[in-house]
Amino acid sequence: MEGPVEVVDEAGNTHVSDRFVVALCTCRRSRSYPWCDTSHRRRVRGEDRPVPPAEDTEGPGRDDVP
Template identity: 60%
Template sequence: MPIRAERPDGWPGREPRRVVVVPGGPVLVEGPVELVTDEGTTLYCDRFVVAVCACRRSHRYPLCDTSHRRRQRGSGERTPQGGTA
């Protein structure tokens, strides 16, 4: 089946899952979802939206725990108090 920008007429069966790719963040998938890891482990997630890690920095991989937000400050980056690191 070709990839299309719009839903084709006569879409088979049930409604398709919505997947949102967040730039610099996780992939959000409307649940419930069955995830199969590269090791063959199956995870069943019954949440209404499941955040799947795209950066592999999550401590709960393949689920996102927002570890991608934590960065080390480089020289010249401002701290929350307005100073420099």
């Protein structure tokens, strides 16, 4: 959304941002809710644990030698 932005949550609290561009959080994982802090990128939907980094299990091995 383009700012400044004023959001009223379900409890009636007003949140104001003077930034020129604002992203609203819809996953509710943000520490700065209702503003998005990209917390959704660090977790898989439906899971409570962080996503582990991908590992290269193949890598160079004996099969790579001509």
